[in-house]
Amino acid sequence: MCGIVGLHLREPALAPRLGELLTAMLGQLAERGPDSAGVAVYGDPRLSPPGRTVVSLLGVTPAEARAALPGIVALAADATTVVHGDDDLLAAVADRLPHATVIGSGTGMAVLKGTGNPVELADSFALAEVTGWQGVGHTRMATESAVTPEGAHPFSVGPGQCLVHNGSFANHATVRRELRAKGVPFDSENDSEVGARFVAHHLARGADLEQALKLLCQRFDGFYTLLVSTGDSFAVVRDAIACKPALIAETPAWVAMASEYRALDVLPGVEHARIFEPEPEQVYVWRR
Numbered sequence: 001m002c003g004i005v006g007l008h009l010r011e012p013a014l015a016p017r018l019g020e021l022l023t024a025m026l027g028q029l030a031e032r033g034p035d036s037a038g039v040a041v042y043g044d045p046r047l048s049p050p051g052r053t054v055v056s057l058l059g060v061t062p063a064e065a066r067a068a069l070p071g072i073v074a075l076a077a078d079a080t081t082v083v084h085g086d087d088d089l090l091a092a093v094a095d096r097l098p099h100a101t102v103i104g105s106g107t108g109m110a111v112l113k114g115t116g117n118p119v120e121l122a123d124s125f126a127l128a129e130v131t132g133w134q135g136v137g138h139t140r141m142a143t144e145s146a147v148t149p150e151g152a153h154p155f156s157v158g159p160g161q162c163l164v165h166n167g168s169f170a171n172h173a174t175v176r177r178e179l180r181a182k183g184v185p186f187d188s189e190n191d192s193e194v195g196a197r198f199v200a201h202h203l204a205r206g207a208d209l210e211q212a213l214k215l216l217c218q219r220f221d222g223f224y225t226l227l228v229s230t231g232d233s234f235a236v237v238r239d240a241i242a243c244k245p246a247l248i249a250e251t252p253a254w255v256a257m258a259s260e261y262r263a264l265d266v267l268p269g270v271e272h273a274r275i276f277e278p279e280p281e282q283v284y285v286w287r288r
Contacts, residue, residue: 002153002166003029003139003259004246006227007267008234008286011253012133014268015043019130023122024266026137029259030118033139036152037118039125040104040111040162040229043132047075047082047110053089056104056111056156057081058149060097068096078114078124079149101150101187106160108231113152133288136229138164150188157193158200160231165192166259167224167244175219195220199228213237213283225278227257235285242280249273255286 005025009015022039030037041047048054057065062074062081069092072085080103083089090105104111114121118139122128138153154162169175172191175198180186184197195216202212209230216226217237225244228235236257238246249256249264251273258264264275278284 001032001141003032003263004137004164004166004225004227004257005029005259005263006136006164006229006234006236006257007134008255008288009133009253010255014253015133016131018132018135019044019127021267022130022135022137023128025256025258025263026122026127026139027119028263028266029139032259033141034117035147036113036115036140036149037121037138038111038113038152038154039122039127039135039137040109040154040156041130041132042109042134042229042231044110044130047130048108049084050108052084053087053107054105054110055083055085055089055093055102057083057093057097058101058103058113060100065097069093077112077126078121080112080114082110082112103150104154104156104162106231109156109160109162111154111156111162113149115147115149115152134229134234136162136164136227146189148188151190153192155190155193155196157196158203161196161200161203162229163192163196163199164227165195165224166246167239168222169194169220169224170222171220172222195224195226203230209233209235210283210285217281225259232288233285234287235283236278237283238278238280240280242278246278247275248278248284249275
């Protein structure tokens with residue numbers, strides 16, 4: 001079933017409340033995905049300090065990261081370790097921590113994942129204390145792969161990029177083989193990772209976010225609602241049948257998306273929002 005939430009802030013005065021609002025949104029959808037959860041947050045100075053490269057990791061503790069990468073800052077958030085460093089940090093991680101799984105990298109963004117109850121995970125992430133200008137979250141009910149932190153969403157496989165997914169891709173194995181033949185690596189057997197890798201592959205080849213998601217609609221079979229975020233964008237798309245629930249709410253202060261209205265009802269000023277259901281295969285994009 002799974003639950004998706006996302007919040008793109010237009011009003012800078014709301015930045016101190018980003019984590020508080022995301023926590024409330026995520027909690028409303030906990031039973032849609034009770035086995036694991038994850039978030040990506042943009043602009044928090046503790047998790048992603050300005051001017052620093054940020055890498056989010058699974059399979060390594062902060063102490064192990066500090067020992068392998070002298071001079072970096074390493075923070076713990078449940079199963080995730082977030083490290084900050086210089087421009088070459090990602091290459092250094094690959095060289096010195098080859099057993100670690102990278103679940104997010106770039107500047108200005110951190111990804112946090114874990115297994116268990118989403119409300120408890122939000123607390124272990126200290127999500128309510130996070131500040132920033134954009135965030136996405138996901139509560140997972142596993143259908144296509146094991147319940148592990150690696151299988152949780154968001155999938156962040158390009159710099160500053162994240163994808164969360166409600167639904168299932170019917171032809172994910174075929175698309176995975178095609179991408180592997182082009183040299184694209186994979187970290188899990190999750191069908192959603194295939195969608196994230198597909199989008200990242202086309203963004204890296206020069207497509208913009210709208211073009212990449214239109215190409216995904218052409219290539220992927222199945223039922224899906226997707227929320228995709230980048231360092232300057234926030235986008236939503238549904239499959240041709242649009243059977244997976246999704247609502248968008250928009251005000252001058254923010255744009256939000258959720259699988260159910262109750263996750264939007266916690267937002268300030270929602271009573272004045274324009275609320276609508278996204279049309280099938282239409283890509284909606286908001287930019288900072």
